[in-house]
Amino acid sequence: MYLFRLAMASLANRRFTAILTAFAIALSVCLLLAVERVRTEARASFASTISGTDLIVGARSGSVNLLLYSVFRIGNATNNIRWDSFEHFASNPKVKWAIPMSLGDSHRGYRVMGTTEAYFEHYQYGRQQHLELADGRAFATDPFEVVLGAEVAEALHYKLGDKLVLAHGVAAISLVKHDDKPFTVVGILKRTGTPVDRTLHISLGGMEAIHIDWKNGVPAQGNGRISADQARNMDLTPQAITAFMLGLNSKISTFALQREINEFRGEPLLAILPGVALQELWSLMGTAEKALFVISLFVVLTGLIGMLTAILTSLNERRREMAILRSVGARPWHIASLLVLEAFVLALAGVVAGLALLYIGIGAAQGYVQSAYGLYLPLGWPSEYEWTLMAGILIAALLMGSVPAWRAYRQSLADGLSIRL
Numbered sequence: 001m002y003l004f005r006l007a008m009a010s011l012a013n014r015r016f017t018a019i020l021t022a023f024a025i026a027l028s029v030c031l032l033l034a035v036e037r038v039r040t041e042a043r044a045s046f047a048s049t050i051s052g053t054d055l056i057v058g059a060r061s062g063s064v065n066l067l068l069y070s071v072f073r074i075g076n077a078t079n080n081i082r083w084d085s086f087e088h089f090a091s092n093p094k095v096k097w098a099i100p101m102s103l104g105d106s107h108r109g110y111r112v113m114g115t116t117e118a119y120f121e122h123y124q125y126g127r128q129q130h131l132e133l134a135d136g137r138a139f140a141t142d143p144f145e146v147v148l149g150a151e152v153a154e155a156l157h158y159k160l161g162d163k164l165v166l167a168h169g170v171a172a173i174s175l176v177k178h179d180d181k182p183f184t185v186v187g188i189l190k191r192t193g194t195p196v197d198r199t200l201h202i203s204l205g206g207m208e209a210i211h212i213d214w215k216n217g218v219p220a221q222g223n224g225r226i227s228a229d230q231a232r233n234m235d236l237t238p239q240a241i242t243a244f245m246l247g248l249n250s251k252i253s254t255f256a257l258q259r260e261i262n263e264f265r266g267e268p269l270l271a272i273l274p275g276v277a278l279q280e281l282w283s284l285m286g287t288a289e290k291a292l293f294v295i296s297l298f299v300v301l302t303g304l305i306g307m308l309t310a311i312l313t314s315l316n317e318r319r320r321e322m323a324i325l326r327s328v329g330a331r332p333w334h335i336a337s338l339l340v341l342e343a344f345v346l347a348l349a350g351v352v353a354g355l356a357l358l359y360i361g362i363g364a365a366q367g368y369v370q371s372a373y374g375l376y377l378p379l380g381w382p383s384e385y386e387w388t389l390m391a392g393i394l395i396a397a398l399l400m401g402s403v404p405a406w407r408a409y410r411q412s413l414a415d416g417l418s419i420r421l
Helices: 002-013 015-047 063-070 083-090 117-122 150-156 204-210 228-232 251-262 274-284 286-327 332-373 384-415
Strands: 055-059 095-107 110-115 133-136 145-148 183-189 199-203 243-248 269-272
Touching: 015 274, 015 286, 015 332, 015 384, 055 063, 055 251, 055 274, 063 095, 063 243, 063 269, 063 274, 083 095, 083 243, 095 117, 095 204, 110 150, 110 204, 145 150, 150 183, 199 204, 204 228, 243 251, 251 269, 269 274, 286 332, 286 384, 332 384
Parallel strands: 110 199, 145 183
Antiparallel strands: 055 243, 055 269, 095 110, 095 243, 133 183, 145 199
């Protein structure tokens, strides 16, 4: 116990250097824990983007590509799916529900998705959470109604009853707009932290209506144009969609139906399991994730090396102190233990301060991170892995502290009561 008091007194005597060293360690520990927490929560948020869906079906391409455009609204489909193919599998006895999706248009950089009422009833995210409306209602019989994701409504300042015009294509700036067929905002979804927040949802009839007078990817001109009122009275059954999601009556039949879809002779289709595709996609980002973690470890190592440098630099200045301690009965191992204890105290102070900085940072940025990036960072106790990281830092500090301790041990043996400056 007297060694601990002596170590604290010694650090208090060099308080400015000690505080700076502990602060450097605190910043590095905060960075490491922040990266680890963001990494963990990002993985959890990524995995919970979609749940409760057994199969996602699209044109034959790659599983990651299908997942990206159908769930994350990134990229484009290689081809469309005929409507009769969707009806064929939607009516399969193994299928409990089916959600068709039609993509390809946008609004001021946000993707537009055509779907049916089944989307609001069956689509799930997180832990089997259903979509909920923060205001208004889902689209109904009028094809020119739109339900906005939370981020779209907030960023573009839309409210119920507002009119908006969709653009052809997915570019942030489009020269071709469906300005003759404006949509009315009838609902705004609650925030989900998923790509749903960044999507405008319209009916399949609405998607068909805005393209009903288009031929070969070009809108009709002059008398060939069809007005919104005329479109409302026409058959708006789609001819093709981009993809569809399936929920099955029994999980046991998942692989059988997947094989049946992949071998469908009507047209080339691909059915994927969302969970497997999510893991495959995450593995592609694993290198960057690990690189960020390794960089954080090196930052912590830099902080510990700074501590080692500070202690080693002070050794020559403290040789008189060590000689006095020897003169009052301290043994060489007492001197070595004192320096190891100082290193441990500095590291412990840095870890505690780093943990405090982490929680202060999370508390201050939690709302912004969730609204801007859809990432929820909880203010909970450190996980078992985080405790392990902090324990590892303390052990590393003890090992580094043994370097100046060994030098002090050798010097105290050589110096005795003589002072060499």
